[in-house]
Structures are given as structure tokens and as C-alpha cells.
Amino acid sequence: MIKVHDVWFSYEEASVFEGLSIEIEKGEFLGVVGPNGSGKSTLLKLVSGSLKPQRGSVLLEGHEVSFLSRKEVAQRIAVVPQEYHLEFDFTVEEVVEMGRYVRGGKGEHILEELNLMPLARRSFLTLSGGEKQRVVLAQALAQEPSILLLDEPASHLDISYQLELFDLLSRLNRDGLTLICVLHDLNLALSYCKRLILLSEGSIFAAGRAEEVLTPENLGHVYGVSAELHSHFGKPFLTFFSPFEKVNEGLQIHIICGGGSGSLLIHELYHRGCRVSLGAVNTLDSDEVIGRKLSLPMAVEAPFSPISDETHKRNLELIDRAKIVILAPLPVGPGNFKNLLALEKAVYLGKEVWVVNPDFKGRDFTGRVGEIISRIKEKARFFSSEEEVLKELENWAS
Amino acid sequence: MKKVFVLVLISIFFLSVLSSLMGGVVNIPLKVVLEVFTGKVTGIERTIVIDVRVPRIILATLVGIALSLTGAILQSLFLNPLAEPYITGVSSGAAFGATLAFFFYLPAFPYLPLFSFLGSFLTLIMVYLMAKRNGKVNSYVLLLAGVALSAFFGALVSVLMVKSGRDLHALVFWLLGSFSGRGWSEVKLAIPLIPLLFIPMRYFRELNLFLQGEERAFELGVETEKVKKLLFFLSSLLTAIAVSVSGIIGFVGLIVPHISRLLFGPDHRRVLLASLLLGPSLMLSSDLLARVVFSPSEMPVGVVTSFFGAPFFIYLLIRRKN
Known part of the structure; x- marks a missing residue:
């Protein structure tokens, strides 16, 4: 339906595309993602004909877009711009009617379809952000296009309008409308777009199904952030960490954790450049899963099994290599009580021992933790939260 | 409500036509005016009405419409409610062209409107290119460019006037904008205006x-470059003809579209139609004031429109700042 072939484009100051090629099929819901300045909006403008490529071609159903009359293009392609400015006091129905320029008539059916009838005679200027967005979408749909281009349509919307908008777009897509949507919000892209293109510095870094494109590796390369892809209620979603300064490069830290109690510290310390080891954790424990992803040295026990002597020994070896040993706020039961013994051992080995949240109320299922804590009270340091640990680590900057 | 406004506007127009027929240095009662048209009265009253006031009313009507429509067009193309032929310097460009024709003793037709047109068109293109930054027209540059070009053309006109050694008083009077002494020959000059006045409605x-904004218009299917060129051409032509018959009359193109929008909203279907009624009414009543305030001597009508228009312009500027 749309074929972008070997397109070269540059603005006066900077080159954007050097030989970009994309094909877009009828009925697609294509998401275009990428950092600021990667050429997303420029791509949309090339497709809509607002910009002309200096070399190469943009074909719409086999015809060069810039050779078609504006009417021919606007009957097929409609645009929902990123910013829509109107300083004059038009009513909603007048704004939608402007979308009928290439078709004629007032487009009342569009007002009905988007539930805008109650607003029809209101002044556009008095609408809320979400309502304005809906009117601009109605204006574009009034062209009765077969392709709709959207440039960050969700950027000014609160979460409920965002979902409403994207559910509507999905419905239009099911009814046969081809959608090309530039998005900042990668999680929206992940959950709604059938296919994604990840642009980086004017070329396609990755293209394909959303999960294949938005991998932590790709995001790390393109955005320079750390990302994690999770599944939540069967839906994929991403979490992000800002790029860390490697303030604690090489600092050896052992974290005694389990049950997800260490996940925050593991991430933070790893990205600050610490050499992190973990122990003792069970296979498939959420802390173990993170450790495995990051290839950290770990003392690992079989799933749902108490810590064996062998694993305890491995744990002590890792402790011996570390400069600081941190006890994460983990629950303690008979199965992992040896972790507390390992902690006490660390104190005797003269390690710097830090305990996050010394209040074990509700998470000591052995009744013996208090005893150990009181024995190491003199030598260990206690922190009320992970944030305090991180603050303290700044004093240990390499 | 809007129908009431239309009736009011129509009545105002007829009132201004009537009072323009009656009022002036010599007051002619309504009865006599009507008798002139039925042929009952001849002599001096007939001469005043038929040879002085009627052509003057026709001219003021045409010029009022031309300037109002040009204002509405420029405000839309510049996406700026302050655009207007006088403020953008387009009228001054036309005046310079006209003075040039005058200076070289060229026959009024076709050289006066032709030279005016060249002056106004070049000025409009210059202002547009100067004021347009990144697809938007910058208000400050627009106003400053307009002021600068007006001053520049004003200076050129002064040089030509001094060099020519012809009757300066008449020239100055003309430049300040006036319908004084215009008769049927000027009406003939303005006749080409009439078909042109219907073109903006088509757009x-x-x-x-x-x-x-231009980009959105383009996305919605408007051949923006083509339409812009055509409307710029048309605006220059309207301004040129208006200036060649009546000199520089400021602010009419600013006030009329604004009041139209206030009454009927921004839709140009209504703005342009309302301008057809409001423009002449404003022009005729200003001209009437110009004739009677210091009667028997006459003020240039441009002075009257500036007197009302400049404060209105300042008001718009202040409101925009907030």
C-alpha cells in the first residue's frame, strides 16, 4: 500500500535519512518508535507528502505521493498531528467539517461515530485536552482515509483517554483502516501495535513483532537505558532504569537475599558498576532469576529445598571475596536460616556487614533471628531502607 | 440572533448611503435627494448628488469592500489577526507605484493601477518572506517589516514629490487617503474591482x-502554494486599485474582519459576507465625518480611519500580549 524506497532526506542543518526503505501493507497497525531526533515525525511527513525526499521515492498504491494532487492524497491519507493549533473560535462541527474539504458535506456521521454530537456546537477552544484530541481525530477521519498517520497522539492525554483512544484505533484497524503511529510510550506500542519499527539515527534498527523489536538489548543500544521486559497478566510490559554512572566500579558486594527481597539492590548495584554476588538463593526464586539474567556469581540451591551444607560453603566463599556483605530484607524460615549464620560468619571474617531493615517482625519464622542480630549488633551497620544503603554507597565511590 | 445582526448591518449600510447623499458641505434634505433621482429637481442639487456624491459613494463602497476583504485574506494567510494592507506596508508599496506613474506623467489608465499593483505585490512578497519563520508568521517581524517598508516607501514618495514640482497639496491629500474630488472617471478606474470582489468568496x-496553519491545510488537501499565490496576487490587486483611486486608507482592513468575526464567528463564509456590508458602512461614515467635521474644509478620510483604527489596533496588541 505504501512503499518507501531508498529515501534520502535532510533538513538544512542535518541529514535524517540516507537510504531508508519500508513497506507498509494494507490493514497494518504499524508503530514507529525511536529516540527524539531519530526521524519518526519526518517519516510521517514524507509519507503524507508534507516533505519531499531529495532522493528515492514514496509510493502510495504505486503512485509517487508528490506527483499526486493534494486532493488525491488527502482522500487516502489523513494525519493526526502532534500539535494542533487553532486560535480562532470555531465550533466543533466546523472543525470537523474542515476535514470534509476533499469530500464535501459536513461529516455529521463522523461526529456521531466518535460521540461528539453533544459537543457539536461547543467552541473548540473551550474543550479539554482529551476532547480536543478526539475532535482532531474526527477531523482526520472525516477525510474517510484508508491510511491514518498519527504523530504521538497520546502525548497530551491522561491514562484513561490514552486507553480510550487506542481502543478506538484498534477498532478502526479491525474495520480495515491502515494505521501508522509514532509513539513515545513503548508500553503503548507493545500492547497495541501489531508491528513495530525502531528507528535510530535515521535508519531502521529493528523491525518486526513488538516483542522482537523492544528487547532490552535493542533498547539499550538505541536509547542508552536499561530495560526489562516482563509479562504481567499475560501482557508484555517494559520497565526502565536510567543510565547509571558507574560510581562504584569494581566494588565487590555480596547480597544475601531471596524471594525478591534483593531485586532493587541487585539492579542498582549492578548498574553502578559493583561486582555483585548473591547467596544463598533457590533456583527460580525471583532474585535468582535476576542474578542469572545478569550472569552474577551465586550460591544456588535446588528449588524449594533448604540450604545444603555445600551451598552454604559456596555462600561463604562468595562472602570471603566480597568487601561488603548486605542482608536484604528477606523473610527467614528454617530453609534459609543458614543465610543468617553466613551473615554472622561475615562479621567474624571482618567484612563490612550491612543489614537493611533490622526489624524482623512478621518475617522471622524461626524465632532465632533476634539472637543473631543482637550478637552482631556491635560490628554490623543497620539501614532502615535500600535508599539509605545507596546513599551510603556514594561514600564508597571508586 | 445572527439574522438580527444581518438586518442591523443592512440597515446601517443603507443609513450610511443615505446620510452620505444628504450630508456634506451642503446639506441636502432627503426629500430633495429623492426628487433628484426621480428627475424632479435639476440644477445645483442635481449636480452635487449625481456628479459628486453618487460616484463618491460608489468609490467608497468599492474601496471599503476591497480593503476589508484584503484584510480578511491577509489575516488568514499570515495566520495573524494584525495583518492588514496598511500595517503590512502593502498600501505604501502601492502608493509608491502610483506616485511613480504620477511622476512620469503617465496616463492614469492603465498605468496608475498597474504601477500600484507592482508596488503592492512586491511589498507583500517581501513582507511575507521576511516575517515567515519555520512555517509561522512572526507578529513582531510582520509589524516591524511593515513599519520599515512603509517608512522606506514614504521616503521615496517624498523624494518624488519634491522632485516633481507639481501641486504638493493635492498629492499629500491623496496619499493620506481621500475621496475628495473623485468623480465618474475614478469610478471607471475602479470598475475592474467589481468582478474581483467575488473571487474571495470562492475560497x-x-x-x-x-x-x-499552512501545514494542516496542506494535510487536509489544500494545494497551499497555489492558493496562497492566487490570494496574494488578488490581495495586491485589490489594494492596488483601492490605493490608485483613494490613496492610503489604513485600518479598515483590520477593523472590519474583526467585527465580523465577533458577530458571526471565524467562518469565512460569514466573515466575507459581513465584510461586504460592514466595509462600505465604515468607509462611508468615515468619509462623511471627513467631510463635515471641519466643514467647509475637508479632512483626508485616512485621518478619520486612523483616528479610530489606531486605538483599536493597540487594543488588539495589548490583548494578544496577555
Whole structure:
């Protein structure tokens, strides 16, 4: 339906595309993602004909877009711009009617379809952000296009309008409308777009199904952030960490954790450049899963099994290599009580021992933790939260 | 409500026509005016009405419409409510062209409107290119460019006037904008205006779409470059003809579209139609004031419109700042 072939484009100051090629099929819901300045909006403008490529071609159903009359293009392609400015006091129905320029008539059916009838005679200027967005979408749909281009349509919307908008777009897509949507919000892209293109510095870094494109590796390369892809209620979603300064490069830290109690510290310390080891954790424990992803040295026990002597020994070896040993706020039961013994051992080995949240109320299922804590009270340091640990680590900057 | 406004506007127009027929240095009662038209009265009253006031009313009507429509078009194309032939310097460009024709003793037709047109068109293109930054027209540059070009052309006109050694008083009077002494020969000069006045109505959709910015108009299917060129050409032509018959009359193109929008909203279907009634009414009543305030001597009508228009302009500027 749309074929972008070997397109070269540059603005006066900077080159954007050097030989970009994309094909877009009828009925697609294509998401275009990428950092600021990667050429997303420029791509949309090339497709809509607002910009002309200096070399190469943009074909719409086999015809060069810039050779078609504006009417021919606007009957097929409609645009929902990123910013829509109107300083004059038009009513909603007048704004939608402007979308009928290439078709004629007032487009009342569009007002009905988007539930805008109650607003029809209101002044556009008095609408809320979400309502304005809906009117601009109605204006574009009034062209009765077969392709709709959207440039960050969700950027000014609160979460409920965002979902409403994207559910509507999905419905239009099911009814046969081809959608090309530039998005900042990668999680929206992940959950709604059938296919994604990840642009980086004017070329396609990755293209394909959303999960294949938005991998932590790709995001790390393109955005320079750390990302994690999770599944939540069967839906994929991403979490992000800002790029860390490697303030604690090489600092050896052992974290005694389990049950997800260490996940925050593991991430933070790893990205600050610490050499992190973990122990003792069970296979498939959420802390173990993170450790495995990051290839950290770990003392690992079989799933749902108490810590064996062998694993305890491995744990002590890792402790011996570390400069600081941190006890994460983990629950303690008979199965992992040896972790507390390992902690006490660390104190005797003269390690710097830090305990996050010394209040074990509700998470000591052995009744013996208090005893150990009181024995190491003199030598260990206690922190009320992970944030305090991180603050303290700044004093240990390499 | 809007129908009431239309009736009011029509009545105002007829009132201004009537009072323009009656009022002036010599007051002619309504009865006599009517008798002139039925042929009952001849002599001096007939001469005043038929040879002085009627052509003057026709001219003021045409010029009022031309300037109002040009204002509405420029405000849409510049996406700026302050645009107007006088403020943008386009009228001064036309005046310079006209003075040039005058200076070289060229026959009024076709050289006066032709030279005016060349002056106004070049000025409009210059202002547009100067004021347009990144697809938007910058108000400050627009106003400053207009002021600068007006001053520049004003200076050129002064040089030509001094060099020519012809009757300066008449020239100054003309430059300040006046219908004084215009008769049927000037009406003939303005006749080409009439078909032109209907063209903007054909473009009301495009003018509406331009209010969302040129890029959006383009996306919605307007051949923006083509339409812009045509409307710029038309605006220059309207201004040129208006200036060649009546000199520089400021602010009419600013006030009329604004009041139209206030009454009927921004849709150009209505703005342009309302301008057809409001423009002449404003022009005729200003001209009437110009004739009677210091009677028997006459003020240039441009002085009257500036007297009302400049404060209105300042008001718009202040409101925009907030």
C-alpha cells in the first residue's frame, strides 16, 4: 500500500535519512518508535507528502505521493498531528467539517461515530485536552482515509483517554483502516501495535513483532537505558532504569537475599558498576532469576529445598571475596536460616556487614533471628531502607 | 440572533448611503435627494448628488469592500489577526507605484493601477518572506517589516514629490487617503474591482483551513502554494486599485474582519459576507465625518480611519500580549 524506497532526506542543518526503505501493507497497525531526533515525525511527513525526499521515492498504491494532487492524497491519507493549533473560535462541527474539504458535506456521521454530537456546537477552544484530541481525530477521519498517520497522539492525554483512544484505533484497524503511529510510550506500542519499527539515527534498527523489536538489548543500544521486559497478566510490559554512572566500579558486594527481597539492590548495584554476588538463593526464586539474567556469581540451591551444607560453603566463599556483605530484607524460615549464620560468619571474617531493615517482625519464622542480630549488633551497620544503603554507597565511590 | 445582526448591518449600510447623499458641505434634505433621482429637481442639487456624491459613494463602497476583504485574506494567510494592507506596508508599496506613474506623467489608465499593483505585490512578497519563520508568521517581524517598508516607501514618495514640482497639496491629500474630488472617471478606474470582489468568496473553505496553519491545510488537501499565490496576487490587486483611486486608507482592513468575526464567528463564509456590508458602512461614515467635521474644509478620510483604527489596533496588541 505504501512503499518507501531508498529515501534520502535532510533538513538544512542535518541529514535524517540516507537510504531508508519500508513497506507498509494494507490493514497494518504499524508503530514507529525511536529516540527524539531519530526521524519518526519526518517519516510521517514524507509519507503524507508534507516533505519531499531529495532522493528515492514514496509510493502510495504505486503512485509517487508528490506527483499526486493534494486532493488525491488527502482522500487516502489523513494525519493526526502532534500539535494542533487553532486560535480562532470555531465550533466543533466546523472543525470537523474542515476535514470534509476533499469530500464535501459536513461529516455529521463522523461526529456521531466518535460521540461528539453533544459537543457539536461547543467552541473548540473551550474543550479539554482529551476532547480536543478526539475532535482532531474526527477531523482526520472525516477525510474517510484508508491510511491514518498519527504523530504521538497520546502525548497530551491522561491514562484513561490514552486507553480510550487506542481502543478506538484498534477498532478502526479491525474495520480495515491502515494505521501508522509514532509513539513515545513503548508500553503503548507493545500492547497495541501489531508491528513495530525502531528507528535510530535515521535508519531502521529493528523491525518486526513488538516483542522482537523492544528487547532490552535493542533498547539499550538505541536509547542508552536499561530495560526489562516482563509479562504481567499475560501482557508484555517494559520497565526502565536510567543510565547509571558507574560510581562504584569494581566494588565487590555480596547480597544475601531471596524471594525478591534483593531485586532493587541487585539492579542498582549492578548498574553502578559493583561486582555483585548473591547467596544463598533457590533456583527460580525471583532474585535468582535476576542474578542469572545478569550472569552474577551465586550460591544456588535446588528449588524449594533448604540450604545444603555445600551451598552454604559456596555462600561463604562468595562472602570471603566480597568487601561488603548486605542482608536484604528477606523473610527467614528454617530453609534459609543458614543465610543468617553466613551473615554472622561475615562479621567474624571482618567484612563490612550491612543489614537493611533490622526489624524482623512478621518475617522471622524461626524465632532465632533476634539472637543473631543482637550478637552482631556491635560490628554490623543497620539501614532502615535500600535508599539509605545507596546513599551510603556514594561514600564508597571508586 | 445572527439574522438580527444581518438586518442591523443592512440597515446601517443603507443609513450610511443615505446620510452620505444628504450630508456634506451642503446639506441636502432627503426629500430633495429623492426628487433628484426621480428627475424632479435639476440644477445645483442635481449636480452635487449625481456628479459628486453618487460616484463618491460608489468609490467608497468599492474601496471599503476591497480593503476589508484584503484584510480578511491577509489575516488568514499570515495566520495573524494584525495583518492588514496598511500595517503590512502593502498600501505604501502601492502608493509608491502610483506616485511613480504620477511622476512620469503617465496616463492614469492603465498605468496608475498597474504601477500600484507592482508596488503592492512586491511589498507583500517581501513582507511575507521576511516575517515567515519555520512555517509561522512572526507578529513582531510582520509589524516591524511593515513599519520599515512603509517608512522606506514614504521616503521615496517624498523624494518624488519634491522632485516633481507639481501641486504638493493635492498629492499629500491623496496619499493620506481621500475621496475628495473623485468623480465618474475614478469610478471607471475602479470598475475592474467589481468582478474581483467575488473571487474571495470562492475560497472561503481554503481561508478557513489556513487558520489552522499552512501545514494542516496542506494535510487536509489544500494545494497551499497555489492558493496562497492566487490570494496574494488578488490581495495586491485589490489594494492596488483601492490605493490608485483613494490613496492610503489604513485600518479598515483590520477593523472590519474583526467585527465580523465577533458577530458571526471565524467562518469565512460569514466573515466575507459581513465584510461586504460592514466595509462600505465604515468607509462611508468615515468619509462623511471627513467631510463635515471641519466643514467647509475637508479632512483626508485616512485621518478619520486612523483616528479610530489606531486605538483599536493597540487594543488588539495589548490583548494578544496577555
